[in-house]
Amino acid sequence: PYTYYLKYRKQRPDLINPYELYWTVISYLIHNVYHSDAKTLEVMIDRAINGLKRCKERVGTEQYNEIMEIFASGNPEFNRLIQLMVRKADDVDFFDKLLRDQINTQLKNDRMEKEKFQTTIRTVRDQINDLLKIPRPAGIPPMKESLIEAANYSLTGDGKRIRPILTWVLGVEVYGLQSAAIEPLLRSLEFMHTASLIFDDLPSQDNAPTRRGRPTLHQVHNSATAELTGLYLIQKAIQEQASLQAFNPVTVLALMQYSAEKAEDMCMGQAMDLHSKGKAMTLEQLNMMCFYKTGLAFEASLVMPAILAGVQSAEIEALKKFAYHAGIAFQIKDDLLDLEGDHHLLGKNTRMDVENNNSTFVSVLGPEAARIEMWDHYCHAVEALNAVPRKISFLNHLLDYIINRNR
Template identity: 75%
Template sequence: MNEKISAHANAWYQQAEQKAAQYFASLHVQLMENRYVSTLTKDFHLWKKKHIHYDSLLSFLSSGKRKADALDYHRYIGWLNQTGKLDDYLDRSVSYMYMRDLGKDLNSPGIQNRVQHLASDIKKHLLRPTTSKEGVQPEFISLAGLYRWAQKEGVENAVIWLINKLKNVSAHIPQQMNAEHAQRKLIKIIIGVVLHVMEEMDDAALPAERSQRLDEGIRLGYFYGLTYPFIDDLLDSEVLNAKEKEQYSDMIRNALLTGSVPDLGEWDVVNLEFVRYVHAELREAFEYIKSYQKPEAINTFFEQSYVFFHAQDMDRVKELSNPQYSNEELYLPVILKSSSSRLIVRSVISASEDEGFDRRTFFYGIYNQLADDFADMFDDMKAGAVTPYTYFLKYRDQRSDLINPYELYWTVISYLIHDVYHSDAKAREVILDRAINGLKRCKKRLGKQKYNEIMDIFASGNPELNRLIQRMVRYADDVDFFDKLLRDQMVTVLRNNREEKEYFWDTVKNIRQQINQQLLISKNHSVSSINESLIDAANYSLEGDGKRLRPIITWVMGVNEYKLHASAIMPLLRSLEYMHTASLIFDDLPSQDNAPTRRGRPTLHQVHNSATAELTGLYLIQKAIEEQSSLRGFDPTAVLDLIQYSSQKAGEMCIGQSMDLQSRGKALTLEQMNTICFYKTGIAFEASLVMPAILAQVKVSEIASLKKYAYHAGIAFQIKDDVLDWEGEAGLLGKPVRKDVENNNSTFVTILGLEGARRAMWGHYCLAMEALNEMPRSNGFLVHLLDYMVNREN
């Protein structure tokens, strides 16, 4: 890096540091003179009128008024609505978002109308019947909810792109990093950028312009958000050693100062594949963001980004064992990184200049950073990280000059309320709500004893103010925030999804193994040599590397959901796989698909001949009926109903194959394609769900929901097959690719195009999820099965 570029970098940082130093000096004076104490005392006395309630004992004991636990998302929203608190809850939550994320003055013209409008929209979503059902993921967090929003805004392609990007991030994060934390932070940044884009748009923007801007905002949000898990978190983790961290930091710094991401170069690292992935993603991100910048604003983007990174890097290299850091060394990087991280967002989206935003954001950042550092101080202490809190904990008895970060936090609050927001009542309300909420959450997380010990350390300098604050922590109500609820819910959902996904694959593996052990057709002494060859042919087809999805689904529904005995339904599992394998044998015949391979091996007619393949298929169908008729321990009527249903579905599958053959070489409509797809593949999914339900004699309404789920899941599965056939590899798929295209046959991709097919797949995904939500029981397995169908690579 040449001296001229280094000089520019130093000038950028020194200029920002001077501004931070002036702000810090102003805070320091107020802190030393204790000006904030009397000011905040008055603020709290005004504030508490709305938050300290003296309800009667009868009202307190009333079950209708008893507060629901915020960890129970659906009950908590219901409680807020029932008690009439939901409107205020959403108003302060959205107001806080406008202050923190969008840098708005709540007293400025039009802002309150926008706050109320957004709060009203959120309320409508929260109280919709499909989003208030217990056991169902909140619409704000679910993929189905995200895609429905995308359809409404016309940004389906961007959201599909984002879903795939997030899936890859999740798959690549090493064990040394907190995957849920990284994903949550990335999603939060994306939402923040999109909100900025929406706020920047004129209300009169045409739908096409709005869609384009949101599309760009989603991509910009993802690319900017990558800097948190793949720069900040990565450098804080133990994935890289000290030498590699230095090499990685130099690469980031070089990119910001030269405007070009250097090649990766030589890396001697255990997680080399991960580093290559990160480098490729960050290079793509850097080029996309850079290309989006206006020529006159590109230098501002690089300057702000460098200040942010350098401030982070200065904090990162500090060592807790060093007792010599000055207050300025501790706090100036905090001011710079916390403010510049938000200032960058407006630069990223090329927003128009807004001096008021810059000023408010610069002063506001340290408030959030000090609150975050307070919440994380024990984790930071354990990791040996230097923050104002960890440093004060370690050296408070040795360094009388050290500023108490907790006291500075309240000084910042006073400064914001009176110097930045000019004593505005709404600003005071929201800021103090947030501060008390943070202490309440901390007390709940640490426990009363540990919390009091912390307060004895940090709050002993101003006992009267602290007594007032702790009284607010104990008794003040209505200080919860929606973003905190979503944060907790998102972490829970991400963690549960990971655990449920692991359980899903463990279940699939274990049941698949059980099925494989009992699937092959045995030979007895009375079997003739001709029959032996037929059984051998059948077993050859059954031995292939099949997914066994249909019998696995039936096992889960029968055993886990309907509490049927696993051994009792084994004949049903065998029958499903026999029927499915028979259909594949027929599909592969020269008279139909003429496929050379199936399940990674030559097809049956290639190994033997077409006549043997046809007879084997018929033989497997008869074996399936034999297995179904051998079901014992169930209501005989239910078994007869099951056999009748199975026969009907087998006939419909034949109709589907006939329709498929007649359509070869013809251009089909989407409706015709959906019909053929359902008859050929959707019916098999339906049968695997409905047949155990018939045995369990569940309600007709539940069977109807299962059929609806199967219909849309089956089509989604087939669309994914067509997409993979278009862009996949034969080695991964276990069968030839582009056969339909070569034969001029219609597929979802030829009818809709690649992007259109993906959009249709996600549309059916949403409809299948909505069918699951209609069911009387939540079924995590079917949720993850659907996720597998649309996200699989083979």
């Protein structure tokens, strides 16, 4: 930002002076965050002054003074005080190098975690895709065969599989469950999610022509077949949950009860969405509808493996809070992509919310305020994650993916 400002400040009067912003942030941190704590003040000022000293040594006194004259022109008295401190300050290179090493280590670890996140997404997604196709046993009635064919059409589209991937990561990598043991749960989650998309796309609801890069099921067949296929997948999901034979039956029963409650709530969310068409909604109403439609699916993906692992209730509550904010951030990003996204990348038509007169975060707040709201939920999700008693770096990177994705 410093070199960019030096080069383009005359052509770009809208640019913020990064030097002034730097000291504004330092001032805010000292007085408003750390409440003028003397030791904290000393550390922060030492760090700032040492950075200027090193700049002066690197470029020479003459060029340094020219640079400072540009950056500090708005407040010469303050600059005189800072330069006096630069001339008289003790050497604090040790702290500066220590801080630099810590930042470098953190950046390296973050890069490694991000690479692992991307690898996990790819490999687990491939594993889940291999699990989803429903077999067609020989000798079944032709009508059931056509129903299975319709279900597989919807299941084998280019889905992101975020929900079962989340369940796999929490179950296998965090809670130590056997991958093979939770395969029925992974299928169950994707069956339920795909069923919800089939119903969502129907002419009586969103009337979507494409999904996952292909024509929607009711376009390929008809609405009646789509409805029956959705119901079929829901029953298959229940059957899969009942097949979790590696776990205590009481635990499986608790999981199935939780799953049924969440499915019930998601139906209510879709009903709220349909009821809201053409009506102005408050932000509170929108948050509630979004949580029931989207956030609950994230919650279930996290809570269901936690139930199987016998996790304490406090940790489950923290995961629920994370899911609430991550789910809403995900929905806001979806709303923004519907307005601004590339339909080739999305695999579905854009501007469908406008066409269907849907109440969205974009229609209620406008694009810029919706973005701010998305980042607000992002920050709340990070705070909730910090309350989880074990480090789950995958969820941190999931948040970054939610915010930065293009599909």
